[in-house]
Amino acid sequence: MSGSFFITTAIDYTNAAPHVGHAYEKVLADVIARFHRLRGDEVFFLTGVDQHGQKVQQSAEREGVEPQVFVDRMTTLFREPWDRLAVGYTAWAATTDPLHKACVGKVLTRLNDEGQIYKATRSGFYSVRQEQFLTDKERGPDGEFGPEWGQVEEREEENYYFRLAEHRQWLLDLIDKRSAAGKPLVLPEFRVGELRNAVEKLEGDLCISRPRARLAWGIPFPFDEDFVTYVWFDALVNYISFAPGFDPAPGADLSEFTRWWPALHVIGKDILIPAHGVYWPIMLKALGFADDDIPTLLVHGWWNIGGAKMSKSLGNSVEPGELAGRYGADALRYYLVRDIATGRDADFSEERLRERYNADLANDLGNLLNRALNMAQRYRQGIVRTGEPDAACAEVAQLAGEVTQAWAERMERHEVHLALEEIWKLISRCNAFVEESAPWKLAKDEAQAGGLDAVLHHLAESLRIVSILVAPVMPSAAETMRAQLQWHGSVSLAATAWGGLEDGHAVGAPTPLFPRLEADR
Numbered sequence: 230m231s232g233s234f235f236i237t238t239a240i241d242y243t244n245a246a247p248h249v250g251h252a253y254e255k256v257l258a259d260v261i262a263r264f265h266r267l268r269g270d271e272v273f274f275l276t277g278v279d280q281h282g283q284k285v286q287q288s289a290e291r292e293g294v295e296p297q298v299f300v301d302r303m304t305t306l307f308r309e310p311w312d313r314l315a316v317g318y319t320a321w322a323a324t325t326d327p328l329h330k331a332c333v334g335k336v337l338t339r340l341n342d343e344g345q346i347y348k349a350t351r352s353g354f355y356s357v358r359q360e361q362f363l364t365d366k367e368r369g370p371d372g373e374f375g376p377e378w379g380q381v382e383e384r385e386e387e388n389y390y391f392r393l394a395e396h397r398q399w400l401l402d403l404i405d406k407r408s409a410a411g412k413p414l415v416l417p418e419f420r421v422g423e424l425r426n427a428v429e430k431l432e433g434d435l436c437i438s439r440p441r442a443r444l445a446w447g448i449p450f451p452f453d454e455d456f457v458t459y460v461w462f463d464a465l466v467n468y469i470s471f472a473p474g475f476d477p478a479p480g481a482d483l484s485e486f487t488r489w490w491p492a493l494h495v496i497g498k499d500i501l502i503p504a505h506g507v508y509w510p511i512m513l514k515a516l517g518f519a520d521d522d523i524p525t526l527l528v529h530g531w532w533n534i535g536g537a538k539m540s541k542s543l544g545n546s547v548e549p550g551e552l553a554g555r556y557g558a559d560a561l562r563y564y565l566v567r568d569i570a571t572g573r574d575a576d577f578s579e580e581r582l583r584e585r586y587n588a589d590l591a592n593d594l595g596n597l598l599n600r601a602l603n604m605a606q607r608y609r610q611g612i613v614r615t616g617e618p619d620a621a622c623a624e625v626a627q628l629a630g631e632v633t634q635a636w637a638e639r640m641e642r643h644e645v646h647l648a649l650e651e652i653w654k655l656i657s658r659c660n661a662f663v664e665e666s667a668p669w670k671l672a673k674d675e676a677q678a679g680g681l682d683a684v685l686h687h688l689a690e691s692l693r694i695v696s697i698l699v700a701p702v703m704p705s706a707a708e709t710m711r712a713q714l715q716w717h718g719s720v721s722l723a724a725t726a727w728g729g730l731e732d733g734h735a736v737g738a739p740t741p742l743f744p745r746l747e748a749d750r
């Protein structure tokens with residue numbers, strides 16, 4: 230079952246500080262990465278920052294600092310919360326990294342040499358104030374450009390263009406072929422139609438340059454220093470610049486790269502069309518990638534606030550590092566992947582996070598661990614024996630197997646919320662099992678000693694399995710559970726098989742896993 234697995238997130242734009250929506254994407258990817266490690270896969274997990282472009286240049290100018298100084302400072306604002314949230318990436322992509330600049334240069338050179346790029350003069354409406362060309366999207370309901378654009382004039386500009394339109398039919402065929410083969414290009418599959426419609430309408434080529442006179446903060450074209458790369462072309466290349474063993478030169482040795490590629494790309498719904506769903510596959514095709522090497526896109530939905538978009542400029546963004554400080558990284562990770570269905574939107578609410586914390590983590594999971602270990606200590610000095618299991622015990626053991634299987638299937642499909650639901654079926658069953666089997670009564674009757682042993686063993690064993698199943702989402706709580714259970718076996722999918730705690734295993738004493746939150750904080 231083991232192999233190599235490459236996962237990457239979108240790289241966050243460093244024009245503003247990260248909010249909990251950005252955090253969700255990193256956590257989702259990290260959960261998937263950790264699941265693959267459990268399966269025994271070798272994982273390469275890439276995330277990072279997108280640092281070029283006009284907005285960054287303007288923000289730096291406003292602050293009177295060099296753009297590099299500005300982006301370095303912003304980059305820290307991303308790395309800190311990701312570290313705090315235990316996002317265990319293997320490599321950090323930064324578009325100002327010399328490695329990336331060199332790769333973008335080589336990609337441009339190759340595409341230019343192979344006639345996939347051409348230079349042309351086009352005219353359009355240009356906002357002098359905003360220093361950018363305007364499209365019909367910028368027109369108001371009256372068809373005019375609003376006052377925010379200042380003076381708008383028709384201008385001619387020379388730029389580089391990447392041939393997109395000629396690959397239209399290829400991309401349509403690829404989308405259909407992948408869906409027919411049961412390996413949709415876009416997951417969840419309900420978004421495939423959206424992409425297909427956009428590709429149907431594809432016309433024209435992609436302008437991939439900005440004159441340096443107008444935008445200095447970008448990667449220069451190696452064969453024409455008067456131009457820098459358009460930020461979306463630059464940013465997409467990151468997925469291959471930082472991939473192990475990639476070299477865009479024709480005929481390069483790609484043996485290491487192909488061990489990892491194709492990647493699974495975790496992105497938000499806003500950047501599927503056109504960037505990741507249209508430009509990116511066509512860029513790869515133009516670079517000679519085979520159809521099977523066009524990566525799958527896992528498209529998640531958005532965390533909103535009261536149904537509205539979350540953003541720094543709207544003043545409603547929620548800072549992830551601060552939340553992690555208040556509730557712990559595990560609880561925040563849990564909430565972020567539990568209260569949203571992968572692919573759909575959800576509303577972020579701190580109240581809801583607190584509810585989930587108290588109900589699912591403190592009550593259901595935390596109390597179960599606490600009770601199970603407490604009873605093992607009180608009745609058996611911590612020594613857990615297999616004893617004499619009855620039908621109820623057998624039912625718990627059977628459920629553990631079923632839950633593990635269903636959990637793995639859900640995780641394979643990136644349905645983390647449903648995978649967690651599966652784990653909670655076992656946790657709830659165990660909580661009911663405590664009530665039904667009433668160990669405190671069994672403990673009073675010497676004739677029931679074997680029955681009591683079996684109940685305590687089934688609880689400890691179920692918790693051992695739960696500690697593996699929750700590990701991708703809550704790595705630190707999982708470790709604490711293992712420490713309290715004093716189980717030091719290897720944490721893997723194989724270890725979820727029933728029977729990991731041997732007869733006579735000594736468990737430790739409990740300490741609260743998720744102390745209850747008080748009503749008024």
Ligand code: MSP
Nearest residue numbers: 239240241242250251279464465496497498531532
């Ligand atoms: N820099 C580009 C991506 C280039 S990738 C080659 C970009 N950056 S971004 O900072 O605007 O967004 C980064 C990621 O965060 C995107 O996948 C985006 O969908 C995601 N999210 C931004 N806001 C979000 C929420 N409110 N909720 C969930 N994800 C969110 O796009």
